[in-house]
Each structure stands twice: as structure tokens, then as C-alpha cells.
Amino acid sequence: MGFLTIMKKQKIKDKEIKCLLLGLDNSGKSTIVKGLQDITCETTTTTTAKEITPTVGFSIKSVTYSSYLINIWDIGGQKSLRPFWNNYFDKIDCLLWCVDIYDKSRINESMEALKRNLESVEIEGDIVIPVIILLNKVDLIDTMTDGNNNNNNNYGNTDFLSTYSFLEKEMVGNSKNNNYTIIQCSGITHLGLKELLVNIIIGK
Numbered sequence: 357m358g359f360l361t362i363m364k365k366q367k368i369k370d371k372e373i374k375c376l377l378l379g380l381d382n383s384g385k386s387t388i389v390k391g392l393q394d395i396t397c398e399t400t401t402t403t404t405a406k407e408i409t410p411t412v413g414f415s416i417k418s419v420t421y422s423s424y425l426i427n428i429w430d431i432g433g434q435k436s437l438r439p440f441w442n443n444y445f446d447k448i449d450c451l452l453w454c455v456d457i458y459d460k461s462r463i464n465e466s467m468e469a470l471k472r473n474l475e476s477v478e479i480e481g482d483i484v485i486p487v488i489i490l491l492n493k494v495d496l497i498d499t500m501t502d503g504n505n506n507n508n509n510n511y512g513n514t515d516f517l518s519t520y521s522f523l524e525k526e527m528v529g530n531s532k533n534n535n536y537t538i539i540q541c542s543g544i545t546h547l548g549l550k551e552l553l554v555n556i557i558i559g560k
């Protein structure tokens with residue numbers, strides 16, 4: 357293989373990013389992937405709930421942004437599939453962790469699962485793989501209320517902020533990996549998805 361061919365292949369490889377997208381079932385992973393495809397194709401379609409069904413196994417989707425090819429491995433989050441998650445960590449450039457911010461009852465479960473999987477990222481020798489935590493479904497937060505109550509009909513700013521600081525503390529307190537970012541987003545309205553793409557590229 358000639359030197360120029362090797363250089364060309366290396367250049368293509370440098371512009372390719374492999375992201376692993378994990379999180380509990382129903383947190384919105386596949387909806388986010390669909391949202392990323394929508395915004396990078398510059399279509400005006402919005403994601404509708406009925407297009408997405410729970411992922412059985414996994415699905416790989418690619419998007420191009422700022423001349424990078426971003427391959428996203430979207431793995432089903434159901435309990436029966438979680439034991440297989442650690443099979444997907446090979447040669448990833450970035451871990452995306454999706455949290456359903458609106459479902460307060462599952463935040464702890466999500467954090468426990470994240471912590472278990474951070475170990476897979478952290479044992480990759482000296483290389484620290486960036487982790488992006490996606491606080492999804494922010495479109496459901498009622499910004500007009502403080503929402504500080506125990507029923508889920510009215511999830512407002514106070515609930516959001518306390519969940520946010522809980523997640524931040526959990527990450528700082530429990531992870532050896534300081535290379536993490538928290539992004540608020542919505543797979544449905546596409547809020548935060550451009551910021552996600554930019555952060556994926558920055559981490560490369």
C-alpha cells in the first residue's frame with residue numbers, strides 16, 4: 357500500500373467518530389438519533405412518537421456534521437439487554453448516556469447503571485473516553501411553575517434543577533472520569549441536539 361493511500365485512509369479515519377448511545381429503556385435514545393438525522397439532513401420534519409418503537413438489540417445510524425462522519429450505536433435499554441452492553445465498548449470515541457429527566461422515579465436506576473458502565477470506559481488504559489450525559493425530554497418541563505411536588509403532573513424548574521445537581525454530584529463524586537459533559541436536550545423538539553454534535557466533535 358502506497359504512502360499516499362495510507363495517508364488518505366488515515367485522514368478518513370480521523371474524520372470518523374464512533375459513539376455508543378446507552379441509557380434505560382424509554383429514555384429516548386432512538387428518538388434522539390432520529391432527531392440528529394433530521395437536523396443534519398436539514399429537513400423540516402419533526403419526530404413523531406409513533407415512528408419509534410423500543411429497540412430490540414441495537415441499531416447503527418450515521419450522521420454527517422461539520423465534515424465528520426458520526427456513527428451512533430444505539431443499544432436497546434430494556435433490562436434483559438443490559439447484560440450485553442459491555443460488548444459494545446470496543447474502540448468507541450465517546451459514550452452518550454441518555455436520561456429521561458422527566459421520570460424522577462428512574463433517575464437513581466439510571467445513575468446506578470451509568471456508574472456500572474463507566475467502569476468499562478475507565479479501564480481503557482490511559483485513554484479517557486469522553487462521556488456526554490443527555491438530560492432528555494426537557495420539553496416536558498413546565499417552566500411556568502416551580503413544580504416542586506410529589507406527583508408527576510407538574511414537573512417544573514425546581515424539580516429539574518434538583519435532578520440536575522443530583523446528577524452532577526453523582527458524576528463528580530463517583531467517577532474517575534472527569535471528562536464528562538451534561539447537555540439538556542429533547543429528541544422531539546431537537547433542543548440541544550446541535551450542541552450535542554458540537555460536543556461529540558470537540559471530544560474527538
Ligand SMILES: Nc1nc2c(ncn2[C@@H]2O[C@H](COP(=O)(O)OP(=O)(O)OP(=O)(O)O)[C@@H](O)[C@H]2O)c(=O)[nH]1
Binds near residue numbers: 431492542543
Ligand atoms: N416529550 C418527549 N418525549 C420523548 C422524547 N424523547 C423520546 N420521547 C418519547 O419517549 C418514548 C421512548 O423513546 P425511545 O426513543 O423509543 O426510547 P429508547 O431509549 O430508544 O428506548 P429503548 O429502545 O427501549 O431502549 C417514546 O414514546 C418517545 O416519543 C423527548 O425529548 N420529549
Ligand SMILES: [Mg+2]
Binds near residue numbers: 387432433
Ligand atoms: Mg430505542
